[in-house]
Amino acid sequence: MELKYKIQGGNFNRAGYASSEVKKVLKQLNVDPKIIKRIVVALYEGEVNIVAHAFNGLATVTIDAEKIKIVLKDSGPGIPDVEKAMELGFTTASPAVREMGFGAGMGLPNMKKNSDFMEILSTVNVGTEVVLMNYFSK
Amino acid sequence: MKKTFHHAFGVDKSICVGCTHCMKVCPTQAIRIRGGKAELMANRCIDCGECYRACPVHAFKIEEDDLSAIHRFKVPVALVPAVMMAQFPDNVSTGQIYQAIHKLGFSRVFEVEQSVNFLKEKMMEYQQKNAARPLISTFCPATVRLIQVRFPALTDHFILLKPPHDLTAELVKNNLLNEGHDENEIGMFYITPCAAKIAAIKSPVGEEKSIIDGVINIDSLFNKIMYLLKNEEGISAADERTHLGADAITWSLTNGEAKHMKYTTLAIDGINNVDEFLEKLENEEINNVDFLELRACDESCAGGILCASNRFLVQGRLLRRASLSQQKTNNKSLTGKEKTEASAFLESKMTLDTIDARPVKLDEDLGTALKKMERIRELMCFLPGFDCGACGSPNCRALAEDVAQKRANISNCIFIQHTSLIDRDHAGRIIQKIWGDESLNKDCSKKGAKHEGN
Ligand SMILES: Nc1ncnc2c1ncn2[C@@H]1O[C@H](COP(=O)(O)OP(=O)(O)OP(=O)(O)O)[C@@H](O)[C@H]1O
Ligand code: SF4
Ligand SMILES: [Mg+2]
Numbered sequence: 379m380e381l382k383y384k385i386q387g388g389n390f391n392r393a394g395y396a397s398s399e400v401k402k403v404l405k406q407l408n409v410d411p412k413i414i415k416r417i418v419v420a421l422y423e424g425e426v427n428i429v430a431h432a433f434n435g436l437a438t439v440t441i442d443a444e445k446i447k448i449v450l451k452d453s454g455p456g457i458p459d460v461e462k463a464m465e466l467g468f469t470t471a472s473p474a475v476r477e478m479g480f481g482a483g484m485g486l487p488n489m490k491k492n493s494d495f496m497e498i499l500s501t502v503n504v505g506t507e508v509v510l511m512n513y514f515s516k
Numbered sequence: 517m518k519k520t521f522h523h524a525f526g527v528d529k530s531i532c533v534g535c536t537h538c539m540k541v542c543p544t545q546a547i548r549i550r551g552g553k554a555e556l557m558a559n560r561c562i563d564c565g566e567c568y569r570a571c572p573v574h575a576f577k578i579e580e581d582d583l584s585a586i587h588r589f590k591v592p593v594a595l596v597p598a599v600m601m602a603q604f605p606d607n608v609s610t611g612q613i614y615q616a617i618h619k620l621g622f623s624r625v626f627e628v629e630q631s632v633n634f635l636k637e638k639m640m641e642y643q644q645k646n647a648a649r650p651l652i653s654t655f656c657p658a659t660v661r662l663i664q665v666r667f668p669a670l671t672d673h674f675i676l677l678k679p680p681h682d683l684t685a686e687l688v689k690n691n692l693l694n695e696g697h698d699e700n701e702i703g704m705f706y707i708t709p710c711a712a713k714i715a716a717i718k719s720p721v722g723e724e725k726s727i728i729d730g731v732i733n734i735d736s737l738f739n740k741i742m743y744l745l746k747n748e749e750g751i752s753a754a755d756e757r758t759h760l761g762a763d764a765i766t767w768s769l770t771n772g773e774a775k776h777m778k779y780t781t782l783a784i785d786g787i788n789n790v791d792e793f794l795e796k797l798e799n800e801e802i803n804n805v806d807f808l809e810l811r812a813c814d815e816s817c818a819g820g821i822l823c824a825s826n827r828f829l830v831q832g833r834l835l836r837r838a839s840l841s842q843q844k845t846n847n848k849s850l851t852g853k854e855k856t857e858a859s860a861f862l863e864s865k866m867t868l869d870t871i872d873a874r875p876v877k878l879d880e881d882l883g884t885a886l887k888k889m890e891r892i893r894e895l896m897c898f899l900p901g902f903d904c905g906a907c908g909s910p911n912c913r914a915l916a917e918d919v920a921q922k923r924a925n926i927s928n929c930i931f932i933q934h935t936s937l938i939d940r941d942h943a944g945r946i947i948q949k950i951w952g953d954e955s956l957n958k959d960c961s962k963k964g965a966k967h968e969g970n
Contacts, residue, residue, distance in 0.1 A: 379886060379889060379890050379893070394799055394801055397799060397800075398795070398799045401798065401799060403889065405668070405875060405877070406876075406877055406878050406885065406889060407877065407878065407882055407885040407886055407889060408875070408877040408878070408879065408880060408881075408882055408885055409882065411668050411669035411873070412669075414669065415669060415800070418798075418799060418800055419800055422799070422800060422801075441886065442886070443882050443883040443886055514882060
């Protein structure tokens with residue numbers, strides 16, 4: 379099953395929509411709540427990153443009986459040094475964003491921690507694609 | 517005890533007109549219309565009472581024990597919540613209420629909030645000892661059930677301590693046993709503001725069997741007491757009331773618990789407010805709350821569906837009583853020694869077992885659930901999205917799910933009947949199945965029609 383959610387850059391009010399919807403689906407599918415929690419956290423951080431750092435994006439969620447695969451693809455500035463961006467505490471967030479409670483440099487590390495597989499492909503001035511995967515078996 | 521979920525609600529089919537009001541407000545989508553009558557889905561119903569409030573013809577019946585049931589016991593005990601005492605107008609004294617309850621056959625009367633001071637201390641200790649955040653109160657059984665059904669991941673957050681009426685019942689019963697009464701002589705009757713408490717007593721969560729033997733609804737006891745007060749001479753004051761402190765008196769009001777707990781606490785009342793908040797909590801959007809008090813009713817138990825008086829009046833009376841109680845010292849409060857003994861006893865009785873999640877899911881098996889989900893999404897392509905309820909399900913999505921679960925047919929949708937060119941007779945039969953044989957007949961006696969009341 380494939381689910382798609384548009385994510386609008388700059389609109390913090392709507393960040394969390396995709397993760398909330400995916401959560402509702404996974405609950406009905408009887409996925410272990412602990413695994414749902416990890417997926418929700420990872421997807422939410424991914425959404426916020428698009429809202430905070432990119433122009434617009436799309437979350438494509440594919441679910442089969444074994445796993446969930448989430449592809450977060452955006453058009454935006456891209457990440458020049460992915461390795462550096464993955465470091466705990468690294469951020470380029472503007473003071474305005476930080477004022478809203480984001481920008482601790484925790485998002486990407488948190489996504490890594492809460493997924494079974496994560497991959498980032500990014501091209502500067504084009505955009506970023508983050509792939510997340512979680513397995514349902516405990 | 518059987519492990520099905522007991523509900524205090526029933527639909528009186530002779531009164532129900534199948535109007536969909538209840539179906540639309542049910543927070544867990546537990547109602548369908550079949551044969552022109554509301555039907556409850558037992559695994560979803562959380563006993564919150566929204567349907568009861570919404571019903572324009574009072575078709576929902578709440579079971580209670582008949583007052584005559586108390587005569588099965590030699591020592592029938594009335595366990596009365598403070599909201600019950602606050603139902604009466606100011607010219608009725610509490611002494612009179614006590615006396616009237618005796619006249620009705622109870623040999624003892626106790627206010628259930630007696631154990632609140634004990635419970636309050638234990639909840640604060642619980643908060644110190646348990647790392648889960650937020651901790652969630654188990655006081656309101658309807659919100660406990662909402663979490664079990666809709667937010668399974670949050671069941672680890674409950675404070676596993678019994679509510680005041682349970683603790684007080686334990687204490688009272690123990691005292692009566694110590695006085696020399698036999699176990700089966702004692703009948704414990706709880707006077708309830710809501711159906712949720714009835715359900716919690718008849719099929720408890722977190723304990724094997726409730727200590728309460730029977731339940732009587734506030735509104736029916738209120739009527740009987742008012743009748744006695746009007747019609748019988750010499751209902752004077754019985755002076756046996758145990759002193760309740762302000763904290764105990766206000767415990768069942770909104771913020772009654774939360775104001776005693778540490779750090780960031782929130783008190784949320786109204787089942788939809790609770791649901792909305794828990795959704796955000798589960799989404800990890802909220803992560804700095806330490807304690808949650810959740811109450812299904814607006815203004816908490818003052819707004820219980822079985823209350824006889826207006827919720828704001830009840831609340832006002834309780835607040836007034838609380839401020840008076842702060843000025844008064846009462847000779848009936850327990851001595852130091854009695855207190856320690858009571859605490860030691862309650863401590864051995866206070867804990868609840870874990871409260872299980874019982875989520876509504878499409879299927880136990882993930883693969884099958886996934887197939888059903890895909891089917892639902894496919895069906896949604898065809899349903900119009902008007903959420904009109906004419907199919908007998910609360911909205912289009914619910915019909916799609918009912919179809920996927922083989923509980924309904926896609927042609928229950930009146931618009932699908934149109935677009936799929938079902939012939940008139942066939943459509944008529946479908947509508948009859950959902951709405952009953954007679955509901956489309958001309959009827960001028962219905963509510964709002966020409967000869968209403970005939
Ligand atoms: N989709 C994206 N497009 C462009 N840059 C990104 C994107 N996602 C992350 N980055 C860059 O990587 C940095 C680190 O991201 P990370 O999510 O770890 O922290 P943050 O978003 O700055 O703060 P936090 O997630 O704690 O609110 C960001 O500051 C930003 O420079
Ligand atoms: S708030 Fe009080 S009256 Fe209302 S359902 Fe909960 S326990 Fe019952
Ligand atoms: Mg981030």
